[in-house]
Amino acid sequence: MTFRHEALLYAGEDELVARLDPFVREGLAAGDAVMVAVSDRKIGRLRDALGPAAGGVTFADMDEIGGNPGRIIHAWHEFAEPHLREDRPVRGVGEPISAARSADELVECQRHEELLNVAFASSPGWTLVCPYDTATLAPDVIAECRCSHPYVRENDVVEPSGDYRGLEAISEPFAKPLGEPDATPDELAFDLSRLVDVRRSVAEAAGRAQLDDDRAQDLIVAVHEVAANSVRHGGGTGLLRTWSGGAGVTCEIRDAGVITEPLAGRLRPQDAAGGGNGMWLANQLCDLVQVRSSQTGTIVRLLVRAPVARTG
Secondary structure (H helix, E strand, O other), rough: EEEEEEEEEEEEEEHHHHHHHHHHHHHHOOOEEEEEEEEEHHHHHHHHHHHHHHEEEEEEEHHHHOOOOOHHHHHHHHHHHHHOOOOEEEEEEEOOOOOOOOOOHHHHHHHHHHHOOOOOOOOEOOOEEEEEEEEOOOOOOOHHHHHHOOEEEEEEEEEEEEOOOOOHHHOOOOOOOOOOOOOOOOOEEEHHHHHHHHHHHHHHHHHOOOOOOHHHHHHHHHHHHEEEEEHHHOOOOOEEEEEEEEOEEEEEEEEEEEEEOOOOOOOOOOHHHHOOOHHHHHHHHEEEEEEEEEOEEEEEEEEOOOOOOOOO
């Protein structure tokens, strides 16, 4: 048995719980390791339905592990691989896509759903079911899930998806255009000698947006790492653009390089000295990371959200 990736179509929380309850119980009865990553509210409802059986399930709040979709594959890898090494089957439920996601987050979640097929193509013995709420999600989102999942589960029937893109297409560099910012960004051309100016520019943008010290430092470190990658692998130079808006502080690095590894930054590098740490750190430190790469160059856009203003 190899990795099996299914989209589960449901309408409303009652139907979701009714569909997941037997799926989870079947896995527990078979001795599978089971993890469910959905919203905290849905975790509560499923726990109630499962009763004592819930004690055998690992639950994870998707809002925490997948606030940045670039971190989700690592979370599944950390859960599944120890069990698979011991020949224990695994089944999971992961719902990264909801109506509450912003447009930018939605695109990154959809890319994540594609890349799951690449990340676990050779992994044995596990099934991941990804729920999609047809009552709240737009028709184009439901249509897209049929393109990113080899199987679709609907009305208790599982069928192969005729719209699935396949690993070859999914593994190509992702070049979907990014929207331009509403505000005019500050720009800084840099090379190795100006990485200190990159850090200074990011610190100034974080200060203007009133990020707290910890989040400002997270953004500075993440941008520095990506900019250093531009110097090492992107032709020696790059362009930093920074701007602030309602979402927070956004920093964008452009260079002439091409990222051909589809999972760049989504799994912890095995060899710290061998490179790959920059994109990994960016995903760990930022609230959203968007990567676009083609033969014309690469864009990495990093967002750290501004603090929510208190009222009253």
